[in-house]
Amino acid sequence: MLSKVDLYNEYVMTGLRTIWGISKEKVTDVFGTHFSDYLEKQAEKYLITNELYWDGDLLKITKKAKFLSDGIASDLFMLKA
Numbered sequence: 001m002l003s004k005v006d007l008y009n010e011y012v013m014t015g016l017r018t019i020w021g022i023s024k025e026k027v028t029d030v031f032g033t034h035f036s037d038y039l040e041k042q043a044e045k046y047l048i049t050n051e052l053y054w055d056g057d058l059l060k061i062t063k064k065a066k067f068l069s070d071g072i073a074s075d076l077f078m079l080k081a
Contacts, residue, residue: 008035009077016069016076021060035078042076 002010008031015022028036043059046052051065051072061069 004031005078005080007031012039012076013070013073015059016061016073019060021055021058022076023057024059025057038078039076046072046075 008027011027011030012022022039024036024039027039039059043052046065047054051062051068053060053062061072065072
């Protein structure tokens with residue numbers, strides 16, 4: 001059985017690899033505000049460098065950063081709740 005942290009990290013990894021991105025609302029609903037706040041904080045530096053962007057509620061990776069998606073995802077991972 002995967003832990004809540006493992007499930008969150010799995011969602012982040014798969015979300016960045018798809019055209020659908022990571023839904024902040026889903027993160028809040030499924031994992032809680034602690035996780036969504038953490039996601040926003042960790043994403044800040046990538047938003048500044050235009051490697052991530054918000055498309056409404058969805059956090060997505062830019063085309064120029066697609067090849068960096070695994071590294072970016074690992075920076076968005078939560079190590080423990």
